[in-house]
Amino acid sequence: MDAIDLDGATPLYRQVADVLESRIAAGTYPPGRRVPSSRNLADEFGVSRRTVVAALEILHEKGLVHGVVGRGTFVVETDD
């Protein structure tokens, strides 16, 4: 269920980032396609939108996703 542990030692934004990274690896969010909006993800995980944005920043640094203002955040297409 990809639950978020509020009482855990690891920060929420890292937990969210881990879940999203798992979904990308599993193909739940396929390459080239858009991931749910930050608002949507915030609702799903029960965290603030700013926390989701922080999680997406991590994935962006890892080169996993690419955000486009006005359109959404997309899974980067890799050649592996």
Add this chain to the structure above:
Amino acid sequence: MDAIDLDGATPLYRQVADVLESRIAAGTYPPGRRVPSSRNLADEFGVSRRTVVAALEILHEKGLVHGVVGRGTFVVETDD
């Protein structure tokens, strides 16, 4: 270079406030214009964002700056 002295007796947030006040006085941050974001300043000085916010609170109490949510912190225009 406006260095911050970690080993100094004066608190970090006061040191940061002093540097920012100097820059305002010097015109580095001119009246009516925006000062760098708290995140930016935190990176520059190597302190937490919360410490920069504390510094800006001092300048706000002195009537030197004025923060606007979602836009930034601006140098107050004086009539001297």
Add this chain to the structure above:
DNA sequence: TTCGATTTGTTCGTATGTATA
């Protein structure tokens, strides 16, 4: 072309918990 809704990204201000001296 104009308008409104949606989305990303950024900003301030605030609160909480933890650690340190």
Add this chain to the structure above:
DNA sequence: CTATACATACGAACAAATCGA
């Protein structure tokens, strides 16, 4: 016990870009 400092987290607000009616 108090002051300082940090990391985390939230809420509200704003800008710019995009898209469709």
